[in-house]
Every structure is written in structure tokens, then in C-alpha cells.
Amino acid sequence: MKVPQFMPWVGQTEYREIATCFKSNWITEGPKARVFKEKLLEIIGSKYAVLAPNGTLAIYLGLKALRVGPGDEVIVPDFTFIGSATAVEMCGATPVFVDVNRRNFQIDPTLIPPLITKKTRAIMPVHMYGTLVDMPAVVKIAKKYKLQIIEDAAEAIGVHREGKHAGTFGEVGCFSFFADKTITTAEGGLVVTDKAELYERLLYLRNQGRIKSGTFIHPKIGYNLRMTDLQCAVGLAQLSKINQIIIRKKRILSLYQQQLKDIPGITFFAPDTTSEWIPFRVGILVNRAHELMEYLQKKSIETRTFFYPLHRQPAFAYLKKQGYAKKMADSRFPNSLFGSSHGVCLPTFPALTSTQIHYVCKTIKQFLHDQK
Numbered sequence: 001m002k003v004p005q006f007m008p009w010v011g012q013t014e015y016r017e018i019a020t021c022f023k024s025n026w027i028t029e030g031p032k033a034r035v036f037k038e039k040l041l042e043i044i045g046s047k048y049a050v051l052a053p054n055g056t057l058a059i060y061l062g063l064k065a066l067r068v069g070p071g072d073e074v075i076v077p078d079f080t081f082i083g084s085a086t087a088v089e090m091c092g093a094t095p096v097f098v099d100v101n102r103r104n105f106q107i108d109p110t111l112i113p114p115l116i117t118k119k120t121r122a123i124m125p126v127h128m129y130g131t132l133v134d135m136p137a138v139v140k141i142a143k144k145y146k147l148q149i150i151e152d153a154a155e156a157i158g159v160h161r162e163g164k165h166a167g168t169f170g171e172v173g174c175f176s177f178f179a180d181k182t183i184t185t186a187e188g189g190l191v192v193t194d195k196a197e198l199y200e201r202l203l204y205l206r207n208q209g210r211i212k213s214g215t216f217i218h219p220k221i222g223y224n225l226r227m228t229d230l231q232c233a234v235g236l237a238q239l240s241k242i243n244q245i246i247i248r249k250k251r252i253l254s255l256y257q258q259q260l261k262d263i264p265g266i267t268f269f270a271p272d273t274t275s276e277w278i279p280f281r282v283g284i285l286v287n288r289a290h291e292l293m294e295y296l297q298k299k300s301i302e303t304r305t306f307f308y309p310l311h312r313q314p315a316f317a318y319l320k321k322q323g324y325a326k327k328m329a330d331s332r333f334p335n336s337l338f339g340s341s342h343g344v345c346l347p348t349f350p351a352l353t354s355t356q357i358h359y360v361c362k363t364i365k366q367f368l369h370d371q372k
């Protein structure tokens, strides 16, 4: 049996929705994008939103709207997808990394204050693996130090903490619709905000410095960071299935939990009790994680490691020469390092069957048994 790490759940529904774009002969951003955005706003509960070409560019747009630029620092968790931090670099600013907690690998708010300097402009909590950061704690710090919050909610569409949706706690929230996200448009992104002035800046930034297309007078500097109706058609089809996707993902999680519970040596990624969990991935922590992954691969089961710590990323080594070496010492990131060496993301996607889950769990148990 083969078990892929991920498969997007797309088919006839998406196909039919795309076909209507060809019938109406409207393929660039237009009517589908408008409806897609409205439906997303209903789910998320923000006042304003703009679509973006992907999650990384959504974060970039959000940072630009917050006027983050050269000379500024943004506090970013060490444990996240690199796009959270490269978006900061794209603005000419510096990502300053902070460790996460060991239960669910979310930013540890208690470690933020010592990292705040005169240059700090914003904090970027990242809602990891479909569950929410301790946002009340982050908001408190941001208020105290007069910092802005940009939430990376790429993996958290549909996820709430005490009734409030991911991405709505700070000034801006950013989402991704990449193929492996809860809903996908192949590539795609969204920025939400409740602030009218930020929304206006976002509109200019994403559409060549003008609010509406069809004019060649551009009052401000802006870029082409739009989406296409072809993608939004896929998004609309996905939204029509979002409840089923969430039910399926939660069922997958509970099957893994049932079948791997009480197995010595396995710890589950554990969200805060106040946060909902729509598993982007089902993560477990084990010793010899990388050996386990090789073993599973030999049995045709594809897994992924947890994220590689950003402070160790070769791409960010240049920061050490710019005075950030001490802030990037391994000793500051025990939990992020632990996650990357012990974490295994198990196959998690809507079409995953219970037979496949059973096979994955049986194979994990075999590995642990053989290791005794």
C-alpha cells in the first residue's frame, strides 16, 4: 500500500467552477474573486480583505501596509516555514527569531520582551499546524511595547480561539491557499484587517498603486499582487467543501490518536485547550524520528520532518555578520531544535482512508517494536 504525505482534494466540483470562467470569458481577477473574498470574510469575521498570489506575498503585503521597511526588526518564531521570515527580508527589514514552546511549537510570548529593541516594529505570531498561538499573551505584550501584530495564519483557516478566528487578533492576518492548505487555489493568499487605512494601503500596494484597474494614472507605488478568477473558481469549489474537509481532517486526527495512544515513546503535538485544532498536519514527537521516517519511506509511507529552525537556515546566516550572532545561538532555541529533531508529520489529507491510517500506525508500532 502507498500512502502519500499529501494529496489535494480536487476534482469535478473545481473543474465545473473553472469551466464557468471559460464560458464567461473572464479569467483574470473579477467576479469569482469578489465572491471568494466575501465568503472568506464571512468565515474569518474581519471587516476587510485583499487576495494575494500566495501566502508569502500576503505576509509581504501585510508588512508593507504596516510600513515595515529597512532598519526595522520583526519578531518571528524560529519554528515556522521560511516564507514567514523571507517576507520580512523582502521588505528590507530583519527577522529576529524567538523560540517556541515544546507542547505545540507556537511562539513563546514570555521570550518576546527581551528581544524588543528600538528597531522592533512588529511581532509575527505563526499559528502552527492548524491551532492557535496564545494570542491574549501576544496582544498584551504588543500593547505594552506599542508594537504591531501581523499574524501568519497560513495554516489556520477555519480555526478559532475562544470564538475568535485566526488572523483577527492583530492589525493584519495572512492566509495561504497553497495546495496542502485546508482549502487550496493551487497558489493563493489573503490579507485581512479591521482597519480602513490599512485596507486602503493594501489596495494600492496590490494593484499597481491604484485602487481600480482600467486607469493608467497611478497615485502611489504598488505592484501586481493579484489573483486570477481561475484560481478563485477553485477556491469557491473548495469553500463549498470546507465543512467536509474539516470533518475529515478531525476524523483523521482522532483515528491516529486512538491507534497510537498509550504507545511509549510517542507524544502528540498538543494544542492549547482554548484553541480549536483543524490539523494542517498530524504531528508526533519520537526519538529517532529520522530513522522512523526512513523506515516508513521503505514501506511506501511518505512523511515530513517538522520545520527546520530558522536561526540555522543557511539563507539567514548573513544576519550573523550583521550583529545578530548572539541572538542566533543554538542555546536560545532548545524547543525549536527539539521539534526539528523529534517531529514527524504524518500523512494528513481529506481523502486519506482509515485503511491507510491503520497501515501507517501499524508500521510505526512495528518500528518501535523492532527498536526494543
Ligand SMILES: Cc1ncc(COP(=O)(O)O)c(C=O)c1O
Pocket (backbone or CB within 6 Å): 054, 055, 056, 057, 080, 081, 083, 084, 126, 152, 154, 155, 176, 177, 178, 187, 188, 189
Ligand atoms: C506557516 C506558513 N507561513 C507561510 C507560508 C507561505 O505560504 P505560501 O506557500 O502560500 O507562500 C506557509 C505555507 O507554505 C506556511 O505554512
